[in-house]
Amino acid sequence: xxxxxxxxxxxLFGVGPVGAQTAPGYNDYPTAARADYVFACMAVNGxxxxxxxxxxxxxxxxxxxxxxxxxxxxxxxxxxxxTAGERYVLFRDSQPANVIVAELRRAQxxxxxxxx
Numbered sequence: 721x722x723x724x725x726x727x728x729x730x731x732l733f734g735v736g737p738v739g740a741q742t743a744p745g746y747n748d749y750p751t752a753a754r755a756d757y758v759f760a761c762m763a764v765n766g767x768x769x770x771x772x773x774x775x776x777x778x779x780x781x782x783x784x785x786x787x788x789x790x791x792x793x794x795x796x797x798x799x800x801x802x803t804a805g806e807r808y809v810l811f812r813d814s815q816p817a818n819v820i821v822a823e824l825r826r827a828q829x830x831x832x833x834x835x836x
Contacts, residue, residue, distance in 0.1 A: 748788040754779050765836075777835035778828075785827040794824035 754776075761775035762768075782791065797817045 747783075749779070749783045749791070750788075753788070753791075754783070757782075774835045778831040781831035781834050782824075782827045785830060786823055790820055790823060791827075794820045797821055798824075 757779040758772065758775045761778060762771045765771040765775065786794075797814075797820060801812050
């Protein structure tokens with residue numbers, strides 16, 4: 721099932737393919753990484769029970785789409801891109817870095833659609 725069909729099913733009926741949350745790699749995100757994401761998300765979206773639910777949903781969707789190693793790499797690239805200096809130009813103009821960040825952005829967009 722392609723991503724668009726999955727997003728559409730979840731958005732319309734609140735269901736996804738059987739076993740979607742047990743896909744290989746789904747649980748490879750450490751609890752601390754998930755908690756860190758949820759805390760940061762709640763800081764931006766309000767410290768409410770609703771924000772907790774939505775932010776938890778968001779990291780679960782990201783984890784179902786993007787392996788943890790790719791998530792860590794994309795986060796590192798984004799942090800390095802925000803750092804000034806000549807050394808970090810490689811992370812701004814690198815095609816592999818652009819690809820990994822684009823994958824994270826796609827996962828975040830899917831999480832936004834499904835959870836917020």
